[in-house]
Amino acid sequence: MSFLDNLRAIVGDTHVWAGADAAPYLTDWRERYSGRAQAVVGPGSTDEVAAVVRLCAAAGVPIVPQGGNTGLCGGATPDDSGRAIVLSLRRMNRIRAVDPRNDSMDVEAGCALQAVQEAAREAGRLFPLSLGSEGSCTIGGNLATNAGGTQVLRYGTMRELALGLEVVTASGDIWRGLRGLRKDNTGYDLRDLFIGSEGTLGIITAATLKLYPRPAATCTALVALTSIDAAVALLSLARRGFGASLTAFELMAGDCLAAVVRTFPEQRLPFDAGAATLPWHVLLELSDSESEAHARDRLETVLGEAVASDGVRDVAIASSVAQSRALWHLRESIPLAEKAAGKAVKHDISIPVSHMADFVRDTNEALQQAFPGVRHVIFGHLGDGNLHYNVAPGAGWSEASLLARQDAIFELVHTHVSRAGGSISAEHGVGQLKREALVRFKDPVELAMMHTLKRALDPHGIMNPGKVLIAHP
Template sequence: MTQTPPTTFSLLDILRSEFGAAQVLSGTDAAPFLTDQHGRLTGRALAVVRPANAEQVAQLVRLCRERRIPLVPQGGNTGLMGAATPDNSGQAVMLSLARLNKVLEVDTDNDTITVQAGCVLANVQKAALEAGRLFPLSLGSEGSCTIGGNLSTNAGGTQVLRYGNTRELTLGLEVVTAEGEIWHGLRGLRKDNTGYALRDLYIGSEGTLGIITAATLKLYPLPAAQHTALLAFPCIGDAIAFLSIARAGFGAGLTAFELMSNTALQLIAQHVPEHPIPLETTNAPWYALLDLSDSESEAHARERFEAVLGTAFEDGLVVDTAIAESLQQSQALWRLRDEALGVAQRRDAEGRSNVKHDISVPISRMPSFLRETAAALEARFPGVRPVVFGHLGDGNLHYNVSHAVHLGVDALFAQEDAIHEVVHDSVHAFGGSISAEHGIGQTKRDVLPRYKSSVELDLMLRVKRALDPLGFLNPGKVLG
C-alpha cells in the first residue's frame, strides 16, 4: 500500500508534539530565520525547530529523513554565502541550534574547552578568559556568530596567522549523522591516528554532511603583553617584505597582520570623521595593522617591537607608524579595521553595499594579482574602486569593489556577476581560491565548477552521497 505523505498541518502537529509548541516556529515567528544578515537572500520554510540537545537534534534528523524533508541548519545567521537560508519551495525545516548554548567543560590542565554548537563565540572567549586562558578565534561578528557556524565554514578571522583557522583550533566533535545517529567524538587529544580524520571532514562542510552539535576546542595561555601598530608602506611589495621581517623578528608572537588599501583608509577619512586616523602620512598606497603577543613580559615585547620597526624604517619599508601606548589605543586601532571600515563602505554606498569577495592568493604572488586585477576591472568597468583589506599574513583578502562615483550603486550591482567573474578568474589564474573563510553556500555554488576540477567535484559528490545518500541535509548548498 502506498502511503500518502503527511500534510503540512499534520507534520507541524508532529513537530509540536515532539519538541513543544513553543520550540516550533512558523509564520511571522519564523521570519527572522529566513533572511540572511545582508537581507539579500530570503527563503521559505515549513517551520523553524529549536531542539534542546543533541538527542533532540538526532530525533529531528530521523523525522526529516523518514519523510524526505529538507533540513537546513542555522547557528547565529551571520553567514555571508546563504548556507543557512532555505530555498523558496517552503518544504524545508529549519534547524536552529540556538538553544544548544552551554559551555560543557573547561579543562585548564589539558588546555581545552568543550562547548555546544549554539554557543556565541564571544561567550566562549569569555569562558576561556575567566579560566585564565585564551580562545583565539576572533571575528567581527563574534558577538552573534556561533561555534557551530564557525565550524561549518572553517572560519578564519584576524589571528589565523598565529593560531590557524577553526579547523586547527578543534580537537573533537559531536555530530549527528544523516541517519540520526550521534557520533560522540569529543576527544581532547592532540594525537589520534586511529583512522580517517572524520573531524576534518565535517568542519567546513556547511551542514551538508552532518549536524555539528558540540566541539572540544584548544585553549592557549594569555599573553603577558600585547602591542599594536598601524603602519604605512610605499608599496605592496614593501608590506610583504616587512611581513617576512616581522615573522623572523617576532616568531610565533606575530598574531595579526591586517592589510588595508589607501582606498579603504580614504573611505574612513571621508565617511567616518568621528574615527580619526592617527597617522601623519595618509596618502601611502598600503597600510597594515600589526599585532604582537609576547609570552614573557612587557619589556621584552617592547624591545622586540622597537627593534623590528627600527630596522624597517632604516630600510625604507615603513614610512609612518602609529603605535598604541595603551589598551584603549590598541582597541581604537582595531575599531578602525573592524568597525569604521564597515561603516565607511555602507555610507559610501548610501546605506547599501559594494560587491564583495573573500579570496586567497599565495602571498608571493599578491603584488601581481593586485596590480593585474585592478587593471582588468578598470578596463572593463571604468571608475570602479577596489576596496582591499584583510589578512595578508595568511594570504586572505576581502577584495571588495565599490561603485564608480559618476555612475552610482545601481550601475555597480547591474554588473555584479561580471565583476565577480573578473575577480575570480584573476584569483584562479594566480593559483588562489574564490573562498578563503566564508564558504560556498548557495551564493558561490553555481560558479564553483568554473574553478574546481571535475575530479575534485566528483570526489566531493561521492563524499556527499556516501554520508547523505538522500541529499536532505542542507540541499542546494556547496554542490548543485
C-alpha cells in the first residue's frame, strides 16, 4: 500500500484530506504563511495519533501538529516542500473527566477553549484562561504555545494551569502523564518541557487542567489616562488595594480603541469626547469571593484614590454584566480591527513593568526616526508585562512597503526589547516568525541546550521542523 493508503487504514478514508478539503489547514489565520502537504490527517484517538507518528517516523515524513489554526507566528503551517502531513487534532475534542473535588479536569487536545470553560462552569468551577479566539482555539494549541490571555495576572499561563499531560513522542510511544496532583517530585518535570514547545518535541493529545472556585462577583472598569507612567502607577495602586483579587489589567492605546469604534460603529467608548481621545486606557477587572456589593465598594474606593492622582482623567465602572461584556468587547475587538485595516508587523513581547514606559517612548521615537510615518498599535496585558507592540502602515506607507521592511523593524524593536531585559515572545510562541530572531537574542548556552533536547527527543527531526529552531547545528 502507498503511504496515504496506510494513513487511511489508521484513521479511516474520510479523515485523510487532500486538495480543496486540505486547503483551510495550509494557511495560517493571519494569512502570512501558506504551505503544501501530502495530506491533512485527522486522528480520533491517542492510539491513532501514535500509529500515524510511527508510520511517519518509519517513512521519514515530517509532521505538523495543528489545533484550531489560530496561531499568530506560523507555528502550525507546513513549508512549501509538500513532504509533510498536517496532523489535525480537532476530532479529539472530548472532555474525558471532571473532578470538582480535586478542582481538575481531563480534556483532549482538540477541545475548543470555550468548550472547556463551559464544562468547568457546569461543574460549578472556573477554568480561567481567556482569549479573544477562545471559540476556535484549542487546548492543545494553548499548551503548545504556553498561552496566557487576560487573566495571567491572577492565574498564570497554561504552564501554571496544567497538572499533567498525555503526549505521543516522536517515536510513536505514548506518555500517559495525566495526573491530578499539585505535588509530584519524582524527577524531571517533563510536563513543562512539552508545554511551550510548539509540537517540536512531541504531540500533546490530552491534559489534566486546574480548576478554580467561581468568584461570587466580578467588577470591571475602563480608565482613561494621560500616559503609560500613569498606567504603571495605577497598576501598583490596584495591586496594593486588591491583592490577589485583581484578575486583569489591560493597557490599550487610544488609537486602538478609536480604530475599534471606526471599524465596528455599534461599539462605543463610555466617556465624553475629551476622555475618549486620551492616549491611553486601562481595562481592569476585580474578582470577589464575597458579593457584588463588596466588589464594587472595593473598586470604587481604589479608583477614587486613583482619580485624585495625576494622570487619571476619567473612570467608567460597569454597572451590569452587559456593560462589563461591552467593555471587554472593546478590548477583544482590537485584533479584529487591526486585521481589517491590513497586515502589520506584530510583536508579542514582555518587558519588566518598571521599564515599560521608557521602552515605549524610546522605541516609538526610534521607529519614527528610522521609518517616519509608521503607526504604533500598542495594547496588551500590562499586569504581567506582556505588550502587543505592533507597527502598521501610516502616512506614506503601503502594506507592501511596510512588510518589505519587516526584518529591519523586527531588528529595531527586538534590540530595544533586549536592552530593556525583556523577551521577544511572551505568549504567541516562536513558530516561523521569530526563529531567526531567536538566534540573535537568545542566550547561546540556553539555545544550545534547546538543540540538545530537540536531538534527544526528535532524533530524526520530523516533529514540526522549521519551527522555533532553525535546524540541528
